[in-house]
Amino acid sequence: MGKLVGIYLRISDDREGRELGVERQEQDCRKLAASEGDTVVDIYKDNDIGASTRSKKPRPDYKRLLADAKRGRIQKITSYTSNRLTRRPREHEGQIELAETYGTEFRYVASPSFDLNTAAGRRIARILAANDAGEAEDISERVCREKLQALERGEWIGGARPFGYQGTIRDAYGNVINREEVGIKVIEHEAAMIKDAVQRVISGESLYAICQRWTASGVPTPRGSARWYPATLKRILTRPRNAGLMEHRGVVLENVKAIWPSIITDDEYLAVRSILLDNEHRTSYRGSRSLKWLGTNLYRCDVCSDLMRSAGISSSGSGGEKHAAYRCKHGLHLAVRAAPIDSIVNTYVCARLIKHGANLIEVPDGDAVDLRTQATSLRTRIRELEDMLGDGELSRAAFLRQRNKIILKLDEVNTDLASRASSSVLSGVADAPNPAEVFMNPELTPIERRRAIVDALCTVTILKGKKGRKPRHLEGDYRDRIHIEKKDAA
Structure with missing residues (x-):
């Protein structure tokens, strides 16, 4: 009489898994079940997951397979080989317990099948389990050595597909297509x-x-x-x-x-x-998800030197019309309308862009070349120290002392190079035919970039207002509420 069968499929990164693929495993397992008059109840599939003691990934369908066997949904478990089910001795013991307690049978397409309800069958299972675990550990050690060698050659050692580069592509049988391009070929x-x-x-x-x-x-x-x-x-x-x-x-x-x-x-x-x-x-x-004002977290408070935030305040008491304003973060040191302050800052930046133009972004190329040469020399010096340490010409304490000094210097050089590359914040604006027009156009220069340009050209400080009411013709004049200090962008 036929049995109720659950077919378990798994593919990993080992050779067997790549060559067979889960589709071919399923075809062969179904043929075996049909030849024995069994009925396939369900397919359990864990794709691209290892089953060795070194594997950290959970196998959800393997757990579901065991649960279905315990509640009698399936009476027989069929897989391509015994190590498709597991390479872990502890899980082999779980299969023995499943056979003894629930009468579950195990059948394999390309591995010897044995009765786990007999002492002889359990002995064979445990021997195969130990062999599978040892083979898995051999594979793990070999893969680690191969990855270290690949690192030394500058090769990609695998992992999730890096955005911008070709990922792994498999055919219907699980074989990798164009393996030499994986992680190497640029996706334009x-x-x-x-x-x-x-x-x-x-x-x-x-x-x-x-x-x-x-x-x-x-x-x-x-x-x-x-x-x-x-x-x-x-x-x-x-x-x-x-x-x-x-x-x-x-x-x-x-x-x-x-x-x-x-x-x-x-x-x-x-x-x-x-x-x-x-x-x-x-x-x-x-x-920020809702940037609307130029000076938010950019302008500084003259009282506490902290950054200003944008907020809405009433023009005259609680019932007055609200307008955007800059407030001090730490309290009510001062508050000032945002629009006229931003207008003053925009006027200042546009004037500098018109007057100096591309001169604001001129960085001597020779200096950058010298810095790159200096960085290469420092890296070479670190490698020389490593060789001296390996040859015993230098103690570890001396090596660490000298290397740390060089690393500090290398960090300074890299920071200088980074700041020079960052000067391109003004590129496309300061060197435009009409830099002020480009700066003020929100389509050409988004507010984030406008803020970066302001930050590159000046420091803006909000001042406390003077006591007493201003003359009517000066009520809209906020020049006494702002101090702009020039920065040398180049």
Whole structure:
């Protein structure tokens, strides 16, 4: 009499799984069930999940399979091989308990089938379990060695598809197509999005505004989501891979060059990381969802030197008409209307743009070249120290002392390079034929970038108003409520 069968399918990254694929496993298991007169009740599938002691991923369908066997929904479990079910000795013991307690049978297409209700069958199962676990650990050690060697060669060692680069593509049988292009080949339209976003961040635009643009473009995230979020975008824009650098466990490998093409330059990479990861640049307006006023979290209070926030205040008591204003964050030190203050700041910035134009963004190329040369020399010195430590010519204490000094200097050079790349906040505006018109046009220069330009050209401080009522003709004059200090953008 036939049995009620549950077929378990699993594919992992080992050779067997790639060659067979879950579809072919299912076909062979169904043939075996039909040849024995069994009825297939359900298919249980865990795709691309390992079953060894080293695997950390849960197997939801394996758990469902065992639960269905315990409640009598299935009487027999069929799989392609015994190690498709598991490579873990503890789970083998669970299968033995399932057979002894519930009478569940196990059948395999390409592995010996044995009766777990007999001592001989349990002995064979345990021997195979130990062998499968040992084989899995051998595979794990070999894979670790191969990954370390691949890192030293600058190769991609796998993981989630990096946005901007080709991901893994499999055929119907689970075989990887064009394996040599995985993680290496640039996807041009995604790379163009990264380049554009990096320039927008450097120019002062917020991550939220860029995410809105990316979501509207219809290009999904690497995980297939239609909506982009600032945290996801930030991870993509600040990864070393974009500049052709190797990263392992959060550390950039200084002496290894990646084999894949870079999407952005080293200077752009340093600049975008400086903006998005440096605490000094983590001002709230970069992620604001409703930026309307130029000076929010940009202008400073003359009383406490803290940043000002925007708020609505009444023009005359509680019943008066409300208008936008800047208030001190820490209390009621002072408050001032937003529109006339912004008008004064806009006038000042436009005047500087018209007067100095492209001179505001001139950065001597020779200086940047010298800094890159200096950075390369410092990295070479670190590698020389590592060799001296390995050859026993240098003690570990001396190595650490000298290396730390060089790293501090390298950080200074990288910061300088980043600031030079960040000077492009003025590019396209200061060097335009009519820079003031471009600056004031919200379509050409979004408010995030206008704020960044203001921040690059001046420091704005809001002053306390003088006591007493102003003459009627001076009521709209707010020049005595603002102090603008010039910055040298270049």
